[in-house]
Amino acid sequence: MRTPLTVRLFAKLPRAGWAALALFALFAWVWVPVAHLALPADHALHLSSYWVSLLGKILCYMVVAVAMDLIWGYAGILSLGHGLFFALGGYAFGMYLMRQIGRDGSYGADLPDFMVFLDWKELPWYWTGSDSFLWALLLVVAVPGLLAWVFGYFAFRSRIKGVYFAIITQALTYAAMLLFFRNETGFGGNNGFTDFKRILGYGITTPEMRVILFALSAALLAGVLLLGRYLVTSRFGRVLTAIRDAESRVMFIGYNPLHYKLFIWTLSAVLCGLAGALYVPQVGIINPSEMSPANSIEIAVWVAVGGRGTLVGAVLGAGIVNLAKSWFTVSFPEYWPFFLGFLFIAVTLFLPNGVIGLWSKLRGRHAPATEEEAEPAPAPAAEPAVLTAPPTESTRGAAA
Amino acid sequence: MSTVIDRDAEQANQREQWEGGANIGHVVQPGELDLSHDVILYLDDITVSFDGFRALNKLSLAIDAGELRCIIGPNGAGKTTMMDVITGKTRPDEGKAFFGQTLDLTRMSEPEIAHAGIGRKFQKPTVFEQHTVFENLELAMKADKRVRRSLFARLTAEEGDRIAAVLERIRLAGAADRSAGLLSHGQKQWLEIGMLLMQEPKLLLLDEPVAGMTDDETERTAELFVSLAGEHSLVVVEHDMAFVEALGGKVTVLHEGSVLAEGDLAAVQNDQRVIEVYLGR
Numbered sequence: 137m138r139t140p141l142t143v144r145l146f147a148k149l150p151r152a153g154w155a156a157l158a159l160f161a162l163f164a165w166v167w168v169p170v171a172h173l174a175l176p177a178d179h180a181l182h183l184s185s186y187w188v189s190l191l192g193k194i195l196c197y198m199v200v201a202v203a204m205d206l207i208w209g210y211a212g213i214l215s216l217g218h219g220l221f222f223a224l225g226g227y228a229f230g231m232y233l234m235r236q237i238g239r240d241g242s243y244g245a246d247l248p249d250f251m252v253f254l255d256w257k258e259l260p261w262y263w264t265g266s267d268s269f270l271w272a273l274l275l276v277v278a279v280p281g282l283l284a285w286v287f288g289y290f291a292f293r294s295r296i297k298g299v300y301f302a303i304i305t306q307a308l309t310y311a312a313m314l315l316f317f318r319n320e321t322g323f324g325g326n327n328g329f330t331d332f333k334r335i336l337g338y339g340i341t342t343p344e345m346r347v348i349l350f351a352l353s354a355a356l357l358a359g360v361l362l363l364g365r366y367l368v369t370s371r372f373g374r375v376l377t378a379i380r381d382a383e384s385r386v387m388f389i390g391y392n393p394l395h396y397k398l399f400i401w402t403l404s405a406v407l408c409g410l411a412g413a414l415y416v417p418q419v420g421i422i423n424p425s426e427m428s429p430a431n432s433i434e435i436a437v438w439v440a441v442g443g444r445g446t447l448v449g450a451v452l453g454a455g456i457v458n459l460a461k462s463w464f465t466v467s468f469p470e471y472w473p474f475f476l477g478f479l480f481i482a483v484t485l486f487l488p489n490g491v492i493g494l495w496s497k498l499r500g501r502h503a504p505a506t507e508e509e510a511e512p513a514p515a516p517a518a519e520p521a522v523l524t525a526p527p528t529e530s531t532r533g534a535a536a
Numbered sequence: 537m538s539t540v541i542d543r544d545a546e547q548a549n550q551r552e553q554w555e556g557g558a559n560i561g562h563v564v565q566p567g568e569l570d571l572s573h574d575v576i577l578y579l580d581d582i583t584v585s586f587d588g589f590r591a592l593n594k595l596s597l598a599i600d601a602g603e604l605r606c607i608i609g610p611n612g613a614g615k616t617t618m619m620d621v622i623t624g625k626t627r628p629d630e631g632k633a634f635f636g637q638t639l640d641l642t643r644m645s646e647p648e649i650a651h652a653g654i655g656r657k658f659q660k661p662t663v664f665e666q667h668t669v670f671e672n673l674e675l676a677m678k679a680d681k682r683v684r685r686s687l688f689a690r691l692t693a694e695e696g697d698r699i700a701a702v703l704e705r706i707r708l709a710g711a712a713d714r715s716a717g718l719l720s721h722g723q724k725q726w727l728e729i730g731m732l733l734m735q736e737p738k739l740l741l742l743d744e745p746v747a748g749m750t751d752d753e754t755e756r757t758a759e760l761f762v763s764l765a766g767e768h769s770l771v772v773v774e775h776d777m778a779f780v781e782a783l784g785g786k787v788t789v790l791h792e793g794s795v796l797a798e799g800d801l802a803a804v805q806n807d808q809r810v811i812e813v814y815l816g817r
Binding site: 372 | 645664665667671681683
């Protein structure tokens with residue numbers, strides 16, 4: 137009677153969306169491996185390890201941006217603490233990476249170097265099982281998920297909203313950062329985890345591992361986009377946007393917003409955790425600065441720049457800002473914060489719907505503004521918009 | 537009743553009770569609306585204070601099943617606060633509020649009350665502006681509204697028909713795919729009424745439903761409400777006396793948080809106290 141979920145998942149994406157996704161898969165799983173591994177280093181099309189790592193890192197950021205968009209763009213809940221969930225996922229997987237170092241650390245001991253330095257004789261209880269890959273994966277999902285669930289339950293039950301919620305999440309990540317800065321917390325304090333050697337026994341710095349981690353990040357992003365697309369086009373997604381637009385109405389027609397918010401909030405945190413777990417082996421370090429309030433604010437800036445309420449917008453925003461950042465921090469490192477601030481102000485003032493909003497505005501100007509244009513088009517022809525939710529995008533444009 | 541009852545007769549008698557045939561007793565289903573005494577809404581001595589100001593002052597009101605009741609009263613009489621109490625938005629400081637015989641509204645959350653069968657239309661039309669008219673009705677539709685179901689919910693043909701029927705009834709069939717934000721004020725009012733109908737509530741609370749409507753729309757709204765009474769119970773708060781007259785039901789006048797007068801419109805309009813309140817003496 138009921139169509140299998142996989143079939144319905146496939147049916148959610150228009151043909152152009154599948155084409156864009158196939159192109160992305162070709163790039164991530166064929167071109168990057170070939171360009172990095174097979175082509176000689178002096179070849180014009182060779183992709184250096186710097187670029188593979190940078191792009192892999194940005195893919196992880198894109199996942200975080202989509203997770204942020206799901207709660208901010210669709211459910212209207214602004215979190216300024218999403219860096220925390222990202223960092224927790226990173227730390228959870230980092231524990232495993234630390235154990236994989238084995239006796240190859242500078243002290244040649246069984247314990248991670250920082251514990252030897254603190255003169256600890258054995259692993260703290262919460263490091264139990266950290267040498268198991270599967271346990272690490274479980275922690276990557278469970279720690280951010282559980283924290284988000286408990287925090288979300290109390291915050292949403294007390295009907296904390298808007299700027300108050302944002303400030304509390306900001307405080308939460310700041311408190312966690314202070315906690316992780318302490319050596320006694322048992323996560324390497326100031327320095328965090330670094331000097332990783334292996335994953336599952338294979339060298340972490342080999343070109344092959346670099347490509348595998350990159351391909352996994354790409355797979356995660358593709359999976360998260362498909363999941364996000366399914367969610368926002370389901371009735372669940374329509375309830376979420378309804379909560380964003382008129383929460384009391386939602387309650388009086390019999391939905392309990394608490395459960396809806398809690399679900400998307402926890403899911404969003406888990407996605408951030410997964411992204412963090414893939415990020416850490418690619419950059420080779422995790423320390424408490426990942427939990428700094430500024431990092432979490434930056435996540436919100438990515439989404440704002442790209443365009444809230446469209447999945448593709450979030451991905452674009454994370455890409456644009458981070459590519460700009462890596463260029464700036466090399467060329468004019470001292471001006472990056474000013475540029476970020478300028479970008480945020482400019483987007484808020486001139487592009488309330490982000491790059492995606494600008495794009496559909498330009499498209500709207502060229503095409504004659506007919507009644508059909510205002511209605512949700514089933515499948516816009518060009519690819520940047522295909523993963524967006526058409527009703528939201530078009531009506532937002534109309535409202536603005 | 538005889539003192540000696542044989543077993544068979546006793547059982548038969550009991551069966552009759554269980555089936556609701558006898559008027560002696562009936563089975564109470566937990567969480568179900570119990571209309572055995574023909575009263576759908578019962579407010580008793582409700583008091584609500586905001587910072588010392590008594591928005592409701594020992595308000596008592598009973599609405600019969602199937603009744604169409606109009607509530608009128610000057611600004612600040614407590615009409616909206618009363619609706620807030622009934623729908624769980626505001627908890628009363630004192631007093632009882634029951635839906636049917638068994639459901640204590642003062643202990644239920646807003647979604648629970650909505651599920652039990654009370655639908656509410658706000659004073660300011662509140663629809664989901666970013667959603668299409670069709671989606672607005674779909675979201676309001678009586679269904680399992682838990683997260684798990686909403687993730688996999690798909691519209692059945694029968695549900696599609698129900699939405700189509702309501703679209704016809706609220707005269708928005710041609711605008712089904714427009715976003716609700718683009719509707720006129722009167723159309724939004726109708727959409728919100730349509731959302732209420734999709735919920736299939738037992739009791740409809742309507743706060744100034746014809747504000748901003750044209751005369752023609754107002755007339756059609758009155759017809760719609762009259763046709764709904766009987767099957768549903770309606771409580772309408774309204775200032776438009778022509779509309780109240782067209783509805784033709786019993787009228788309750790609220791003043792300073794309690795009931796000032798009750799009766800048919802003509803009687804109420806001739807009541808000396810009501811005239812004083814409205815003329816502000």
